[in-house]
Amino acid sequence: MKHVVKALTLALAASLLMAATAFAAPVKIGLMCPLTGKWASEGQDMRNIVTLLADELNKAGGINGNKVELVVEDDGGDPRTAALAAQKLTTSGVIAAIGTYGSAVTEASQSIYDEAGVVQIATGSTAVRLTEKGLKRFLRTAPRDDEQGMVAAKLIKAKGYKAVALLHDNSSYAKGLADETKALLDKAGTKIVFYDALTPGERDYTAILTKLKAANPDIIFCTGYYPEVGMLLRQKMEMKWNVPMMGGDAANHADLVKISGKEAAKGYFFLSPPGPQDLDAPAAKSMLTAYKAKYNSVPGSVWSVLAGDAFNVIVEAVKSTGKADSGAIAEYLKTKLKNYPGFTGQISFNEKGDRVGDLYRVYEVNANGEFILQP
Known part of the structure; x- marks a missing residue:
């Protein structure tokens, strides 16, 4: 009997230890972006900004004391490559995946993330049908077509x-x-x-x-x-x-x-949506200053900034729920996140995973090749 009690005690201790350390391991967040191909500059900016945010978060103690590990895969701006990138991410232990740029590229990866039970937050994908499929763990920080x-x-x-x-x-x-x-x-x-x-x-x-x-x-x-x-x-x-x-x-x-x-x-x-130079949120200005200091450049478009927004709402969901769990993240983002102060403005999602609110503005190119926001 003593042996049985001892075995049960050890088993209980082991299970409690596993429960206590399940969230103590690094919190893995995936990023799928075009690091090669014709949209490579977009993907490189996406990687830069999410890496910057992850590094700053870890310096500040991580999420509830747990470090974040960023796992990056190149989708090449191509649907076939994106499917492979998504498969790699879903088998790497990520709790959520950010990306990608390009609706057709995102669409090629949607079912892979969905079947694996992993949250996906698209950033530059605006095609209407992406959020009309009823996927419970798909969201986007970009608006719709x-x-x-x-x-x-x-x-x-x-x-x-x-x-x-x-x-x-x-x-x-x-x-x-x-x-x-x-x-x-x-x-x-x-x-x-x-x-x-x-x-x-x-x-x-x-x-x-x-x-x-x-x-x-x-x-x-x-x-x-x-x-x-x-x-x-x-x-x-x-x-x-x-x-x-x-x-x-x-x-x-x-x-x-x-x-x-x-x-x-x-x-x-x-x-x-407003370009990086026209974002007036204090968080955006602070981030862009840090970005320029680290990379000696500024993001080429708003889409990498929307990747940063995706990273931050994932972190907010994990902090608020106390769970590094994909299902809990999706539920929180779609039902409880309201007017989160993002880089590109307040962020809320509806039940489909679409971002709520109108982000579109008109830009015109001047004689110097600058994108000028129109009144």
């Missing part, structure tokens, strides 16, 4: 454009935004004179620009990403065609002007 489409349609109408050309790249994000905008413009009676897709990654878009010119639009709304938009602006100028052109939030990156050149980019305008 239907919100952006509504703002785009209102802006086109307010500026008095009567003949609109819509150009996308067949990606989940760009086609989704084009479709949302087209539906609203059709409803308002605005004439759509062109609706088609380009092939991303090409170096010569003069053929599709020639088709666009023949349609005689008052405005081109290209909903694609900044590498292609930059090429279109440059080649449109080379054709000596000065029709106005606008874009969506995927155009919001400093590399746009590097690709197009300042002269070609002048007057181009786009919709986006």
